[in-house]
Amino acid sequence: MTEPTDLPNAPTEAPDADAERDEVRKAIRAICAKYDVDYWRRVDAEKAYPAEFLATVGEAGYFGTLIAPEYGGLGLGAGVASVVVEEINRAGGDAAIVNAQMAICGTLERAGTEEQKQRYLPKVATGECKFLTVAATEPDSGADMSHLNSTARRDGDDWILDAQKVLISLAEVADVMILLVKTSEGATTFLLEMAEVRGRCEIRPIDLIANRMTTTLFIDGLRVPDSARLGPPGGGLKGLMGGFSVRRALAASESIGNGRFFLDRSLEHAKTRRTFDRLIGSNQGVQYPLAQAYGRLEAADLMRWDAVRLIDAKKDAGGRSALAKVLASEAAWEAARAALTTFGGWGLAGEYHIERKLRDATVFVFNNMLNSYVAERVLGLPKAF
């Protein structure tokens, strides 16, 4: 197969790209070379946790990409983190767990006490502590996190938690989870140590299109000490929202990686597969969707770089990161369609890996709330109903 860098959709260098970012790109490619598409096909088919791959990423220190050095991390910022997840997906892997481990602890780093940060962050950076999950979504309040039914009430120095959460990723494997509930002061977050909690709550798998280890989580009268509270009572949404720009930029980068995977594979196929005595890539009906998908991915990539530039400069990246996520997820979706046109029926066969990555790409296509954010916050339109 042609080296990805020989292809015209090789990663665009950010205007401010630096040697560090290039080094990380090379290092992640080297790791991914050891875990090829057949590894990921097996993990997907078995709905398994990719433990060996994650151990290798952990040994290289990349779980700490966003964590400050004083807590054992690399402190390399969102630009580097975006390269990490992009390259994993571009190689045909699934960066969801690496993304979660790098980014979810941002809420702890911003809102946690010094004791909480010292206890967890160094172990998150190495991967020893799997910090993979925020449990926010509820049966009756999906996109709308301000209407929670799950509660925490004070009982002496402790809290009693009652929660029903749905579509929660990785609850079965996480060591620590952030739980969002309502208190008399408003939405509040707690850190749950899952080894203690798992036997005292109910976790049921949900069968989903992609391997996200998604579950429902029922907690009934769980007592936790006040030291498990993350941030002030009533400050839960603010604490979580502080990380939204990074989460969107990483989702955009994962999508760009997915889109480039579709393009890399499609270009190789279009340049080698012959029907009607000619290469299928010489047909305009195959060329144009690929050219359009390439253009959309490149445009989304520029928006991604602008978003991470703002994040790393500690400026407001709300609008830019929302646009990057919307554009990149739609560009990847377009690239998946172009791949199906290029591969024909073989695009649906597991051995070509297009159908698996197509399923991975679906989890990013929900963009209504981001479009709503752009309409209201960036364009100043009235709140929509």
Ligand SMILES: Cc1cc2nc3c(=O)[nH]c(=O)nc-3n(C[C@H](O)[C@H](O)[C@H](O)COP(=O)(O)OP(=O)(O)OC[C@H]3O[C@@H](n4cnc5c(N)ncnc54)[C@H](O)[C@@H]3O)c2cc1C
């Ligand atoms: C793979 C995957 C993993 C997930 N992991 C987690 C997790 O770990 N933790 C967690 O808490 N949640 C998780 N979720 C849940 C995810 O955050 C929710 O799916 C999302 O918040 C929307 O909630 P909902 O699916 O109940 O949709 P609903 O809230 O029922 O909305 C349905 C549709 O209507 C649209 N909609 C709703 N209100 C508006 C509005 N005001 N304006 C415009 N459109 C609107 C939504 O955008 C959506 O497209 C996960 C979801 C998926 C698919």
